[in-house]
Amino acid sequence: MLRDDVRALWTEPRPPGVPGRVWRDWALLGAILSGVALEAVLRDDVVWRPVAVVLSVWLAVLSLWRRTRPLLTVALAFGATILLQVVTVVADPGEPVGLYAGLVVLVLVYALPRWGSGREVVLGGVVVLAGFAVSVATDDPPAGEAVGGLVFLLMPAVIGASVRLWVTTRERQWERVRSRERERLARELHDTVAHHVSAMVIRAQAGRVVAGADPAAAVEALEGVEEEGARTLEEMRAMVATLRDSGAGAELAPPGGIADLARLLRAPGVRLRVDLGLDGDLEALSPAVDAAVYRIVQESVTNAMRHAADATEVVVRITGEPRRVRVTVRDDGAGAGRGRDGYGLAGLRERAALLGGELSAGPDADRGWRVEAELPRGRANNGVHPRARR
Template sequence: MLRHDLRTLWTEPRPPGAPARVRRDWALLAAGLAGVALEAGLREHVVWRPVAVVFAVWLWLLPLWRRTRPLATVTLAFGSVGLLAVASFVAGQGEPVGLYTGAVVLVLVYALPRWGSGREIMLGGGVVVAVGTLCVAIDGTPVVEKVVGLVFLLLPGVLGAAVRFRMTARERQLEQVRSREREQLARELHDTVAHHVSAMVIIAQAGRVLAGADPSAAVAALEGVEEEGARTLEEMRAMVATLRDRGVGAELAPPAGVADLERLVRTPGGRLSVDLDLDGELDALPPAVDAAVYRIVQESVTNALRHAVDATELAVRVAAERHTVRVSVRDNGRRPGRGRDGYGLTGLRERATLLGGTLRAGPGTDRGWHVEAELPRARSENGVHTRPRR
């Protein structure tokens, strides 16, 4: 078991999306160099002052590469710390060489498990433990202080690992939300296609019965089959995920759409006054777009009920234009905290993207929370928006 866990850790890749440098890195470097200058100028009894200053500047430069080269920065920093500790010990210095601002190495200890791969974490962790053990071994402080110092050195690494685990868990949950949204969209498309195919079969059977007695009725039946087949092909082109296995005897029912919004907005009751405005031709929307409009409004209304503090009004507007459908949901409440997107909004954004549209959610200019979505009425096989069939 332990061997398997170690092998799994060794093959763990780096977390994606690590930025090379951001603005706060340069601010941190400027503050660190200013601290080195102040300590070197104001502090008395600095052992090997020129060496200590150069060494501190070197340590403050290394964090610039802590995300892209975590193992290299830890190795260089702690390797130089170990060499300087051995040199001072051989020279018989009673006090450690270096400035207090050299504590910036703790940032590198944090960055190693936060941004490194499993191989880098294990190798870099070995370097940190080895150098830390060496330093406390040649130091003349009591044993308790040595243990406390070693624990203090490793604590940022534990914090970095915890942050990485938390972010990885959130990314995994977000991916599950996206996957469920793709699956739900695929099921809705599957149900729609099944309805079309069932209609084609019935029309074809009727045409075969009437072919001998009424040829014109057979021709009309063939035209109906052609129309249903064209609609089916349009929906099949929108398939974006693998269909989930359905149970035997599962009912094929069309998903809720724009026609169900009136019933949906009556659900909040007396707490929120919901103003629903439907504009344009919304009766001939493709089923996938129709269901997406309903899901966007449903999730937005639910979020307003759960998170909008002191909200009294909710404005829902769905407008159908020539090639697009625009959905807008706005409340007049306030959102405590940072207002980060939840998993529901993540799923809606994924659905809008799959359909070739966009969705934006965030605080309004004055107050409240706004959800704005733009969906194409239809799209062709290569993704170019087209006008739907009439």
């Protein structure tokens, strides 16, 4: 078991989406260099001033690559400190060499488990411990001070590993939500296509029965089969490329649509006043889009009841345009505790993106929370779907 854990750690890849160099990196570099300059000018107790300044500047510059090259930056930083420790043993300056700005090395220690692969974390950890061991051997501090120094050095690494674990866990939860939404959408589309195919079979059977006695009726039945076939092909193009697990817990009820919203919003569990407005052409929508509109309103109203403090009303507006359908849901409650989207909204974003649309949610301009979605009346022809805004 332990061997498997070690092998899993060694083969762990770097986390995806490692950010490049951003303005915070340059701000950190500027702050460290400013601190180096102030210490070099104002401190009188600096030993080997030029060496201390060069070392601190070196560590500050290395921080620019801490996310993209975590092992290399740690190796170069602690390699420099080990070299300096060896030199001080030979030259014996009498006092430790370095500036307070050299504490920027803790940022590199944090970045190693946060952004490094498993192999880099292991090798970098060896380098860090080697640097600490050389420091203890040359300075010979008391045992308690040595232990405190080790804890102080490794604490950023613990924080970095904790942040990485939290982010990874959250990403996996998001992925499960997206997978469930894809599965639900695929099930709804499957049921719709199955309905059309059943109608085609019935019409074909009727045409075969009357073909001999009434050819005109048979032609009419074939025309109906053609119409249903075209409609089926349209829905087939709307299917998402996801695997569907038709387990025992699959929902058998047909998906709700815009026509079911009035009944949904009058349900006994809806404790807020809901103002539902339907404008424009909302007929002949794709069943997937019709069901998506229903789900967006359902989730948004549910969130308002759960999280909108002091809310009294939810306003729902659905507008059918020639090429798209717009959905807006806003409440008048306080926004406390609603700074982050829940998994329900994540699923809705995924559904909107799969249909070729987008969904956004955030504080309203005046008060409360606002959810806006824009969906095409039918699936985009090119099969490429913009990602939902985050």
